[in-house]
Amino acid sequence: MEKTYDPKAVEAKIYQSWEKGGYFTPKITPGKKPFTILLPLPNANDPLHMGHGLFVIEDILARYRRMLGDPTLWLPGADHAGIETQYVFEKKLSREGKSRFDFDRKTLYQTIFDFVEQNRDINRQQLKKLGFSLDWTRYHYSLEPEIIKTVLHTFRKLHQDGLVYRGERIVNFCTHCGTAFSDLEVDYVEKNEFLYYLNYGPISIATTRPETIFADVAVAVNPKDKRYKNLVGQKAVIPLIDKEISIITDGLIDVNFGTGALKVTPAHDATDFEIGQKNKLETLVVIDKNGRMTNLPEKYLEMTVSKAREETIKDLGKEGKLIKIEPLRHTVGICYRCKTTIEPMIMPQWFVKIKPLAKPAIEAVRKGQTKIVPKKRFEKMYFDWMENIHDWNISRQIVWGPQIPIWYCLDCNPDILINFLDKKGDKVSGQYQKLKEKYSFEEIKNGLQSLSAGKNPIYSLDDKPCRKCHGKNILQETDTFDTWFLSGQWPLTTLGYPNGNDFKYFYPTSVLDTLWDILFFWVARMMMFGFYLAGKAPFEVIHIHCRVVDEKGQKMSKSKENVIDPMDTVEKYGADALRIALVFGAAPGSDIHIGESKLQAMRNFTNKLWNIGRFILMNLELVANQVPFYDPKTTGLTKEDREILKDLALLIKKVTSLIERYRFDLAAENLYQFAWHRFADEYIEYSKDRIKGGDLVVLSVLRHIYLSLLKLLHPFMPFITEEIWQKFPRENKEPLIISPWPE
C-alpha cells in the first residue's frame, strides 16, 4: 500500500467495478420488502452544485439497506425544468443577439431540446464521481414519451373529474419572462417607494401605483369607518379623466392605512381583484403583457409602467390633485427567476382545483402513514401550507415543456389572439378572425409562436375535427405545463404506473429526501398525485435535510463568490472526504457549513483510515498471513482485547440505530471517534508490543475490528473502504458493497 491514500487512483476504477457487477440494480424478490428512494431529479441542463452533494444521505441509506440484504432501488433521473432551462437558454440567445421571438415555437422547442441534450450527460457523470449507487438502468428523463403520456392522461382524468378548469383570475405575471407563475414562484423584497395621496373629489385615497388610476372601478372604505359613513354610495371622481366611480365598503380595508380609502383596481392587484369579485365590479386592463400601458389616454399609451407613474404624478400635480407624497417601505413581489417586479394581471389560465387533492395528503401525514423527519418543524409547515392551499395555476406561457392537451377550433373561437411568424419570418399578431383574411391556416400553424384563448373558449381534449362545426382549423393550446405538474408525478411515471412491474413492486417508495425549499413545490404535489392516481402516499418517510452554506454560514451564491464546486472538491480531496464532510456535524434542520478546513480534516480522516489499514496489512504480511480469522470462541484474548471487542459491539449498535433515526451526523462522529481515537490511538498503540512478541491473536483482533469498521464506514465513504477491503485477506470474498452489515 502507498504511504498516503490517493483517491484518484481508486475512485473511477471502483465505481466501474460496482456498475459492472450490477450491484446498483435490485432483484425484484416477491415477498421481500424493497427499499426505494427516488433521487430528487436535478435539472437536466445544470451541473451539480454543493447542495446536490447531500444526496449522500440517500446513498448512505441505500448502501446500508443493500448491506442489510434488502432489494434496494435508488432511482436517478433528470428534469427538463421548464422555466429554469428556458431562462438559461434565453440568456444564451441574448448573448448571440437573438431572442425567443425570432423563432416559431416548433423550432424554438427543438433548439432548446438539442441544447439540453448536449448537457444532459454532465450531471450523470458527476453523480457517479460522488460514488452514488444509483440504478442507471432505470434512469429517466421527464420528457420521455412514456412519461409525457402518463402526465397527459392525468390531465385528462383531472378534467374528467371536474378538477381542471379554465379560470380568469389574477395571476402573477412576469413581463420579462413573458409568463405567469404560481404563487410559490414569487419572491418578495422590501423596497423604498412612495405613497401618493390623491384627490378623488369628495374623498381622498392613498396609493403606490398612481399609473393604474385609469383602471379604477371603485373606491372602497371599511364599513366600520365612521369618517366616510355619509359618503358610501356616493360617487368619487378619478382625476385626469374625471370619471365617476362608486364609493363602496369592504372589510378588507385597513382603517389606519393612508386615508382609509382604497382605489379598487381589480385588474392589477390581488386584493382589489377579490373586492371586485365580491362586488361584481368590472375589470379594466391598463398594463399589457409586455409591461406597457394600454387602454388609457393617448398620452400614456405604450409607456413603461415606471415612466407612466412619473408622468401621471407630474400631471396630477399640475391639476392640483396630488395632495402629498410619503415615503413608504413595503414588500414587492418579484420574479424568482429574473427579479423583475411581478405584475398582477387578469388572464385566463388553466387551474387545478386543489383542495380535494390536498385532503388525503394531509390525512396521511396526520395519521402518521407518511412521516416527516424532523417532525417538529416541518410537519407544521406542511400542514399550514396544505390547509391554506389555493388552486394551482398550471399554465406557463413558455415553450419548454409539454403543451397542455387542449385543442381550440379557430373558427368557433375567432377571438383567439395569435402570434406567429409569417412565410417571410416577420412577426404577426392579432385575432384569428382578422388574420384569416390575409393568411392561410397552414401559414399560421407553421409559424405559430403562441395563442391565447379567452375566458370561456370552445375546446376539445383531442385534435380531431371540431365537434361543433367539423372544421379542421384546430390548434393546440400553446401554454405548457408547470414543470412541477410533471415532476409531481415522478414516483408514478418513473416506476411505470399503472401496470409496470416496478410500480407494483416498488411503490410506495420508502424515503424521500430533500431540502425544505421544494417541500411545497414538489413533495406536497407528489403526495397529492400519489393519492389521486394510486390511492396511496408515494413514500413512507419524508426526510428533510439541511442546507449547505459556506464556512461563515453564508448561502453560497455566484454574486458572493463563495461557491465551492463539488467536483473541484472531489478532485482536490477525494469523494469520500467530501461525502463525510457533508454529514459530519450536520444537525437535522440546520445549515451545514462547508469550507477548506473541514474538507481538509475529513481528507485527513480518509488518510488515517488508509494508514490504519496499511499498518495492519503490513503486519499480517510479516507473518505470511498465518493469522487465524477471528472467531468469538478465540482463546487467548487479553482484557484489552475483550474491551475493544465490547466497544465495537456497542459502536455497531449505536451506528445502526443512528442511521435508522436519520442521525447521520452522530453516526459519522461516533465512527470517527472510534476509528481514530479508540482504535488507532489506544488499541493499536497498545498492540505494538504484542505484535513484536509474535502474538497472532492480537493481529486477528486488529483485522476483525478493522474489517467491521470498514463495513460501518462504507455507506459514508464507499470508495476507500471498498479499496482497502479488497486488499485484505478475508473470509468473505464478496465486494464490500454487498457484504452483510455487521450485527
Added chain:
RNA sequence: GGGCACGUAGCUCAGUUGGUUAGAGCGUUUCGUUGACAUCGAAAAGGUCGGAGGUUCGAAUCCUCCCGGGCCCACCA
C-alpha cells in the same frame, strides 16, 4: 401581521426522556515522535450553557418575561 425553530469553548456545532468533573471538529499553546500515518501522537489553556426570574433534592435541558439574529407563511393598498 401570524407562526416556527434557535442563541453552549476563538469559530462551527453535539448534548436523545432534567442526574456524577458540559463534549466533538477546526483553531491556539507546550512537549514528543525518522519503520502505519508530520494528512502523526501526548498534554494544556479556553464555557457563571444570551440575560432575568421561577419549578425541582438537582436545570444547558421544563415554565414565564426580556434581548439578539435566523427562517417560513400572509391581500397591507
